[in-house]
Amino acid sequence: MPKVQLSGKLTSHNDSNIKSLVAFLPLIELSSYVDTINVHNGLEIFFQAAKNANNKKKVSEIEQDIKAEVAKGGLISPLALTVVISGGVQLQNKRNSSSVIYDSEGAYVVGNLLTYNAILNLLGVKAPLFSSRLSSSELEKNSICRQQLAVEDVVITILFDEQGIESERVRELFFKYQRRNPELHLTQFSGKDSFPLQDSIRQLSLDLDLPNYGGVSGKAKHVRSSEKYVTTEYILFKVIVGSVAGERLQEYAKMSDEVSLEDGTAAIAAFQNTYRPYIEAFFKGWLDPIYKGAEQARGGFRLSAQIWQALSLVIHELVSRGAGVALLESAGSKLGQLDYSKQASHWKNCAVMDLDSNGRLFKSAVKSTREFRRGLKEYFLSYITES
Known part of the structure; x- marks a missing residue:
């Protein structure tokens, strides 16, 4: 240099x-x-x-x-x-x-x-x-x-x-x-280099053995297929919030926030005391079949932040319905066996997916990411029920 x-x-x-x-x-x-x-x-x-x-x-x-x-x-x-x-x-x-x-x-x-x-x-x-x-x-x-x-x-x-x-x-x-000198507007951070759910995210990463799948990036919001990482701290933050609180809070919560549920319960407490075993069981079930074929694991929608967040909304919905840990693991395993490539024909059954102009690859058919996640959640829930 x-x-x-x-x-x-x-x-x-x-x-x-x-x-x-x-x-x-x-x-x-x-x-x-x-x-x-x-x-x-x-x-x-x-x-x-x-x-x-x-x-x-x-x-x-x-x-x-x-x-x-x-x-x-x-x-x-x-x-x-x-x-x-x-x-x-x-x-x-x-x-x-x-x-x-x-x-x-x-x-x-x-x-x-x-x-x-x-x-x-x-x-x-x-x-x-x-x-x-x-x-x-x-x-x-x-x-x-x-x-x-x-x-x-x-x-x-x-x-x-x-x-x-x-x-x-x-x-x-x-x-x-x-x-x-607060000139810079940071969408997820408010003058802090750490955030309240950081320890919970790192704990979840270890419990899911994510380092063995490529690790969790703290450098960016999303993962590129050229990188080794399987996900990011930002995505896991959205996963935890979506799982414990649902769609609305997942959309608006910032990493620097002390996130609380509508009843006043802190998201950290909800994760540790209630949702942690459900999230772990579901994603362990999902990750195992996904990454058995490691050479294809980085393609398609597998690394998509919207997919991970939609899966967390599935967890929230199933737990809200009274599902147990075993059912969450089974649901994760079923969804893990889906083909997540962008050419997979089953996406035609998903209301928020459509083929691109070349008629080859599936992509989002809606304008907002929130609507896309909601549609993916509904599709995943229907797939679990039908399969």
Whole structure:
């Protein structure tokens, strides 16, 4: 990785390990000192959560502000970013300044992310949250603004530990910044790097032996077929909430919430005291036949968040009807023997599924994911009854 050296003022700090250095850079040099391409792996799930309409609108507004100021002769005040260096750092102290030597590929922007995104968009650089390809005419139209902006200064506050910063600490620093500068709207998190049901999710993962099936990702909301993971913490959160509380709360509950049922019972208590054996029995029954053919297990709808959430609504419905643990395991096993490939002909019996325009693959036939999950739940329940 490329080593870079940045000089600035070492500021006071209260943390015994984390130090901070403030430096000025022309924006044209920014990509030489921070990784503008990748996201720190411990922050991926939060960057995914930040990709929403509220933040996109804010980025657009910031872009317009910056363009208007630059057009009038320059920025009123320098733009500012906060950067965390995850790797080790060599610190050199001089009489009037300090320097840090580090690998630029381990330096990530964690503060003022929306401004950062706006800057990169205006400079024509791919951004971590919202990027759009500009046409040649748009590039030409913005070329003067881009050239003027490139020579403007940006204030960078570098956070570092000479021994390096572990992933959990990076997450902590990220959320510390968001609490103090709450510009970023995160759809599932409210200034926290952990959440109330996290221990229950990890417990469920171990009870279902999910590490043996590929593990649970804490990096993103959904799983890609190219990854090793079988599911994510986000999906298991929705599974637990759907199982103990049903469709409505599953739709609206956020991971950072202290989720409670309508009668005031905490979702954690409902899971631990009532629903845990039902959820475990059902998914053990479902996972076993699904993953016997491991080479095909990652295809089709098997990794779909909507499928997992719909299955949790089946659990809620069966428990509400008075079904026992043995029946839940049997129901899971029956549904586990379904063909989850997108070509499977049985999907024609599911009211919310339809063939694509080529008539080859099945897909959702409804507009909302909530309606899709409800339809899948009804189809799964009918299949259990009929088979």
